[in-house]
Amino acid sequence: MSEIKWVVPMSSGNHVIEFSHGTTTGSRLIKVDGKEVVRQDWMFRLVGEETFTVGPKKVPARLKIEAVGGVTYSYKLYLKEKLLEKYVREAAKNMLIWKVILPSGFKQRIAIEKDTLDIWVGNEKIEAESGFTDNGSEQLFVLEGKQFQILVFTSGKRHEGIIHQLIYDGELCVPQDP
Template identity: 50%
Template sequence: MSGDLVAVWEVALSDGVHRIEFEHGTTTGKRVIYIDGKEVIRRDWMFKLVGKETFNVGSTDTKATINIDAVSGFAYEYTLEINGQSLRKYMENRSKVTSTWLLNLDGIDCRVVLG
């Protein structure tokens, strides 16, 4: 990964926690998305520096969207949506409908989720 890494999110889904990393080249418009260290989208040259990238996460193919917005000048804001909701809202709703326990079994961290 290059020095263009601008955002990292940890997303808890029914199949576990996924790490989403986003690279944004603000001079070339390059966009690269990694899920759990694996590159899933690469766009090396984009004229439009703002916009969105939509992709699927996890074994359940949960829909995720990264929104790229200009804040001022050459500053950008990156937000992640899961199933059309902001990540914070998604996690709040998920905690209302699921029960999650973190267990350590023989030195291995395990997550049990009941939905």
């Protein structure tokens, strides 16, 4: 029995994909965030592919099982038809994440997708009040009675591009790595 686990960072949070492969029976079990999404109990063919989705945005995923030699197998995970490593690299370029401590003491993860300006708080996409400013745009939302503001504006420098800032309780928050 081979078992492997991947952690996939997305705007909705880190999602855990677990895979168990019965190398004698061909059985396959895939779990996403602890929930079973694929189960094949007995298969004559030990190699092949399984498809499923990940996260609330239902990102298409494909797990490819290949024989490397004898009874050794390789497992490749694809998201949106990109190998996991490439998907993670591209997603990191399109996402900013901040971690803030709310008045209740709870540490909350806030993410913004740069291309759509969708805001995710924890695992939930939230609606924000959007508007334009003199320099760009802003999105306003409230968590635990506190005002949050995401400002999006141009840096004025070609190599820096667009700047995204989170202001919480009047203070600028520093983004984290995905």
